[in-house]
Amino acid sequence: MADMNLWPIGNCQVSALIDSRGTFVWGCVPRVDGDPAFCSLLGGVEAPETGFWSIELENAQTITQSYIRNTPILVTRHEDATGNAIEVTDFCPRFVREGRTYRPTSFVRIVRPVSGSPRIRIRVRVATNWGEPAGRTHGSNHIRYLMAGQTLRLSTDAPVGHLTDENWFRLERPLNMFLGPDESFAGVLGEAAAAMLARTTDEWRHWVRGLATPLEWQDVVIRAAITLKLCQHEETGAIVAALTTSIPEHEGSERNWDYRYCWIRDAYYTVQALNRLGALDVLEGYLEYLRNIVDASKGGHIQPLYGVGGESTLIERIET
Template sequence: MDYGIIGNCQYNALIDTYGDVVWLCWPRLDSSFAFGGLLDPMKGGRFRISPGDGTRGKQNYLANTNVLRTVFETDKGSFEVIDFAPRFILFERYHKPTKLFRIVRPLTGEPVVKVDLSPTYDYGRITPKPVFGSNHISFKDLPLELRLTTNASLNMISERRPMVLRQPLYFVLSYGEPLEANLIHTSKEFFERTCAYWRTWVKHCYLPLEYQESVIRSALVLKIHQFEDTGAIIASTTTSIPEAQGTERNWDYRFCWMRDAMFSLMALQRLTQFEELEGFVLYLRNLTETSQRYRERLQPVYGISGEAQLTERILGHLSGYQNHKPVRIGNQAFEHLQHDVYGELVLAISQLFLDQRFMDGDDNVPHSLLTHLVDRIETYLEAKDAGLWEFRGIAQLHTFTLLMHWAGAIMACQIAEAHRLDELHERATRLHRQARELIDTRCWNDRIQAFTIAADVEALDASLLMMINLGYLGADDPRANLHLDAIASGLSAGDGLIHRYTMVDDFGSTENAFLICSFWLAEAYARLGRREEGEALFRKLLSLGNPLGLYSEDLDPATGKLWGNFPQTYSHVGLINAAFALARKDSGLGFFHPSRFRH
């Protein structure tokens, strides 16, 4: 997947090495694409800036930014394309417009450049006609006007004719509000201010001593997957990239999974970035305090404005990623029962109760929210669910769900101690002990010497490496290494990579390695003192990202090809956590100290 991503916490875009915007949804992360060649090269529209002769460029990011540079070398000369989504402070707020800036600059000789612009909408059903102004092309057959403002020849663009590049060309594509200011000055200013914003953000990150380049790139990926307007954090930028060659495991990941958000937030907190947490808590409060329905049961996934209904639909008119159908929008997972969400949310918001920097006396996170989450842990402690991997036809008492009940209850104990909430402390203590008893008595399997995917079920689950990474199994527990080795061996996909599980699910057997699971394995090696094994696996994983250091969800062990929605926040969270565990002595996840509660 040779794509680079740019974004500004309002929208994201993917750009390939041919200079083509293959994915851009406007005005929001979950809107229809304006450019969707990723899922249909014929109907998906195009915004390509390239030599026009099929030459591929080489991509890199400007250091410590989400600004992408693509360099094209031709026999007539070379040029670069700078792509960015503006983001910086303006009038004491973040300026993040639905505008795509593309700056084309000659480097050597007199290169030839060709611009191909053909937007679409309603997932390829609408092809708007261009209307020409004096210095712009507008497309008005859309919910809002889409306009290209440029100093390039409009006729050469509309006729798709090559142009000799003697001076920089500037392209600003806007949706809704057009660019009315000076084109060149604004492009230069927005470029400089966007670069400065990202570099300042990175400077404020706490980083491990080693692996900094990879950690920085992963951190920048996580940041632009938060929809800042509401605080929601989406799982991935795309929909319907299949998990493996020839499969129909094609899902829409442009929504906010509570679990994914928790993992992303805890990774960002490890980097000492907390702004995202405050935004997500507002999103969570809007879910839990504005409707009685939400108070009864939290769904595992919501829309980025808190939409509860994410009805899954198939778009039969699109050919799909590399001709893999179906293309899906929406996600049936909103109907699932996934009870791990309550413990995960306690972990996600815990620092607002425990970190003095957030205790400003305004009760920004009321104790009622925490109490509600503990209530739900108690209600669903022994309830069967679809589990972490969202089995559509199987309900079990999943061990991972019990692990999250345990972790959430322990964190609630720590918060209750800090705030002298005796009744809550008593309840949470009872709950984490009950969860541990269920895990120890019903989920350990003597024959395979590991904890299994669900109570009384003999099958392995790679997510249970989190029993080590969360501290349920300490290095002094004789089961820890047995459990790790059983998963590493029983779920092996070869060369250190592992499957998430091997049991047959609703869609058959899984084929590819699930990348976050391999990162979990590297982290688990480190936490059990097996650093050499962990470092070897981690270095292997670092070599498997795309040339820009970006990861999707899955990887074909035989070919090394990335599959699944891209980029996948889960994978980048795994990279960050493994890097910290391997690079220095690491005490765990923030304020989470389970060792005090093991007995």
């Protein structure tokens, strides 16, 4: 099986899973049950050719990872044996803007030199249709990835040629990458990325401050609460069973279902756990989701599970 030591990031619209090397190995767009732009997690132990986003330090010896306190913002530090080091910060923007929660279908990566003269390589291999390489075009400050039914744009202040050619190059200043909808990025990318990082940090810490956490095991409880919160699709209030699909329950198991749906019963336990901590926003969103399901049923049968948008017609298929 692939490395299952994974770190989730997200904004309750999209999410991604990052492995112990700091590589995006899973992430769907435009929402949690969408087409995986990153799907190398499902490739097993074999090195995949596509479906990942890696930032590597040349001759790295140690990689350490941690979240910024009380957030799902991940910091990965790469070091080599001679003192060269870099730090990568990964997050999905989420904050209140003009009275509404801003949670775009976007992923932000900021890589900065920490010490020495580090050389890095950035590989962005977006997939479509469950593992096929997405088409690609590029301009002077962006790369477009042509997925089936949608196009993603990577806006960056990194040398685009180094990204498209996957060159090793010296990192002499912080570089910023914003992967999102196919729209021109307005403003100075570095300043905007720093502002989004600060506001996203504040937004998550504001949410955590509203939790009634116990004195014992507080850090663990908060981390679990944030992880459960990432399973809610805030637009509709749905709560998915997991952010992934096709991961066997254990090595060799054939029970590898798609858990990116809302099971009515299972979601209740998530709501119950978070409600005990005072996260009423999750309860309110889920109740709104349930009311819409009941209305759509017109007094008929309520299914065990629905899509995150309340879809009742769910077609099972096997992807190979």
